Amino acid sequence: MALNRDQFAAWDKKDPLAPFREEFLLPPGVIYLDGNSLGALPEKTPERMREIIEREWGRDLIRSWNTNDWIRYPRRVGDKIASLIGADAGEVVAADSTSVNLFKLLGAALQMRPDRLVILSEQENFPTDLYMAQGLINFLGKGYRLRLVGHSEIAGAIDEEVAVVTATHTNFRSGRLHDMGKLTRAAHDRGALMLWDLSHSAGAMPVHLNRHQVDLAVGCGYKFLNGGPGAPAFLFVARRHQDVISPPLSGWMGHEAPFAFDTDYRPAAGIERQLCGTPSVLAMAALEVGVDMLARADISRLREKSQRLGDLFLQLAEEQCGEFPLTPACPPDSNERGSQVSLRHSEGHAIMHALIARGVIGDFRAPDIIRFGLTPLYLRYVDVWDAVVALREILESETWRRPEFQKRQTVT
Numbered sequence: 001m002a003l004n005r006d007q008f009a010a011w012d013k014k015d016p017l018a019p020f021r022e023e024f025l026l027p028p029g030v031i032y033l034d035g036n037s038l039g040a041l042p043e044k045t046p047e048r049m050r051e052i053i054e055r056e057w058g059r060d061l062i063r064s065w066n067t068n069d070w071i072r073y074p075r076r077v078g079d080k081i082a083s084l085i086g087a088d089a090g091e092v093v094a095a096d097s098t099s100v101n102l103f104k105l106l107g108a109a110l111q112m113r114p115d116r117l118v119i120l121s122e123q124e125n126f127p128t129d130l131y132m133a134q135g136l137i138n139f140l141g142k143g144y145r146l147r148l149v150g151h152s153e154i155a156g157a158i159d160e161e162v163a164v165v166t167a168t169h170t171n172f173r174s175g176r177l178h179d180m181g182k183l184t185r186a187a188h189d190r191g192a193l194m195l196w197d198l199s200h201s202a203g204a205m206p207v208h209l210n211r212h213q214v215d216l217a218v219g220c221g222y223k224f225l226n227g228g229p230g231a232p233a234f235l236f237v238a239r240r241h242q243d244v245i246s247p248p249l250s251g252w253m254g255h256e257a258p259f260a261f262d263t264d265y266r267p268a269a270g271i272e273r274q275l276c277g278t279p280s281v282l283a284m285a286a287l288e289v290g291v292d293m294l295a296r297a298d299i300s301r302l303r304e305k306s307q308r309l310g311d312l313f314l315q316l317a318e319e320q321c322g323e324f325p326l327t328p329a330c331p332p333d334s335n336e337r338g339s340q341v342s343l344r345h346s347e348g349h350a351i352m353h354a355l356i357a358r359g360v361i362g363d364f365r366a367p368d369i370i371r372f373g374l375t376p377l378y379l380r381y382v383d384v385w386d387a388v389v390a391l392r393e394i395l396e397s398e399t400w401r402r403p404e405f406q407k408r409q410t411v412t
């Protein structure tokens with residue numbers, strides 16, 4: 001049976017997550033389908049920013065490291081993120097960027113398997129993950145190699161040369177999910193370590209790092225965690241590995257006694273040794289607001305709604321846009337899909353431009369994918385309806401052919 005907008009409005013009325021939308025400052029007239037690239041602004045963030053700038057920085061000045069506990073920000077926010085990803089307190093810190101954290105943990109993993117020289121990953125992995133691995137092995141020399149295979153071949157490509165397998169849980173283009181338990185077991189069966197990138201999963205769905213005995217993980221703070229542009233990222237090291245790692249970036253914040261100002265580096269116990277330099281305090285405060293909000297949401301419910309939004313988006317796209325050369329680039333089964341849908345069209349870039357001009361903000365991923373992030377905390381069912389209707393109108397009227405939509409921008 002064909003869908004109609006009233007049904008979507010009725011689902012919004014019954015949606016237990018609907019009140020969260022009021023906690024975001026969303027511009028009127030915009031349907032925001034890019035929360036997987038940059039999460040929306042929580043209402044509390046500007047207030048918290050003003051407070052930390054004017055009171056904690058302006059008035060309390062350097063005393064704030066102690067009196068406002070700035071020094072423990074990486075641990076405090078890390079512990080909160082831990083509860084979203086199935087880790088324990090003391091296994092996660094918020095720090096640096098995802099790229100830098102990858103470098104730190106890949107370096108650590110190679111040290112932990114000294115007789116193995118291969119980092120195994122997948123061709124379709126997010127580029128920075130691959131670039132960081134390439135930079136690390138060039139830097140190390142000594143025969144280290146990056147081996148890349150297709151998404152479904154990765155488990156079969158693990159052998160006794162592989163020190164660490166690194167994969168992104170939700171693929172950024174297709175939204176395809178890896179089976180975290182299965183791939184982690186496959187790595188362990190062959191003596192390799194497993195490093196997951198949770199950038200597109202943390203805050204979007206339940207993740208069970210410890211249930212699956214994951215060794216290492218990294219993830220992003222500005223996507224589903226709504227931490228703000230360039231928010232600190234996070235990293236996870238399973239407790240059993242924490243004290244054997246010698247951090248390749250051995251900064252003073254990871255020192256056993258940073259304020260002893262010793263000449264020699266001695267790593268702190270536990271997860272703290274993964275820290276490097278001074279935390280970005282203002283950015284941490286913004287990230288904390290986003291994470292606190294997620295902690296109040298039922299993450300299984302979030303996942304359920306996101307799966308439903310995705311299924312409806314795909315069904316509606318087929319109903320409304322079936323006559324156009326638009327094909328799904330994501331798994332049809334929502335259990336195999338992260339919190340996004342992707343569609344393929346040879347003119348995807350121009351189509352996305354035209355959509356954005358109409359206030360429907362998704363993004364484009366080369367060469368031909370238009371991508372719609374589904375953020376169940378602040379997205380309504382009617383938004384999905386309205387977005388697909390806008391897409392159909394753009395395809396029908398061919399407004400994407402206009403010259404202003406043909407130009408490429410620096411950031412897509």
Ligand SMILES: *Cc1c(COP(=O)(O)O)cnc(C)c1O
Nearest residue numbers: 097098099126128168197199220
């Ligand atoms: C977004 C994302 C990153 C971003 O890395 P930065 O260092 O924050 O630029 C890395 N990996 C994956 C898989 C991502 O989705």
